[in-house]
Amino acid sequence: MRKRARVIYNPTSGRETLKSKLVDILDVLERGGYETSAYATTPQENSARDEATRVAREGFDLVVAAGGDGTINQVINGIAPLDHRPKLGIIPAGTTNDFARALGIPRDDLVEAARVMTKGQLLPMDVGKASNDEMTQYFINIAAGGRLTELTYDVPSDLKTVFGYIAYLVKAVEMLPQARPIDMKVTYDGGHYEGKASMFFLAMTNSVGGFEQAVPNASLNDGNFTMIIVKTGNMMEILQLLTKALNGGRHVNDSRIIYKKTRNFTVAQTDTKRPMPINLDGEYGGSAPMQFENLKEHLSIFSNLPKQQPQQLLE
Structure with a gap:
């Protein structure tokens, strides 16, 4: 029986270039041995998530998330809670494509990204679980809280489509003077912090907002988050930390930063x-309040990482 693949794609991602490449993408997967079909997401809430859940329950072998980080996150949420979790493929067509960057998947050639799924190189990948009294959600790249972290969902989707990553930079400049610290209480494996902080990150890859030095020792499948807490809210000090981050990741040793590995x-x-x-x-x-747990090697995802990087070839 032929393997089945479902491409769940966002028709508005990547300045709407994905639609023109869809036939070629389907052809690559068909030649790779998959009986392939496609689903275009709709404005309906959780459209990608619900479709991913449906095809996973029907026994599809591969689910392909084609779009930006938001589309990928929805597909993750559709399959992560299930007992049977199909393989996951990524075709990056968004603004920053952090997750694809971390996996070495081509971000400037959508058809070449599809070919990654025909090479059989699967990575067992950690998944983050976030929960409170109201909901449980999953994430694959980063969880964050604090004033500056609000900018990604403050940028309107039409601006992301037209202006791309520059829209995030403009919003960051606008919000930086508002980056006042928040009184928060956090606990993590082996420690806790209570006091003022302008933001926290729980990173699962080394790419945050397109910057690869923000979490220099992040691992894709060690079962831990890389935690960063920024204790200062001073605008000049935040700029100093950003400069250190861009200059070899030296911010991790700064006293204004808490930098740890933690599963919870x-x-x-x-x-x-x-x-x-x-x-x-x-x-x-x-x-908030919210609890986070790292689910070690919870999904099998096609990657394009160099051989010397930690990964595992699966059947």
């Missing part, structure tokens, strides 16, 4: 004047 993490806001939104893979994921 909880965050609560002690200042209740304004809710603390949580950012999951660049999208709004609810508000």
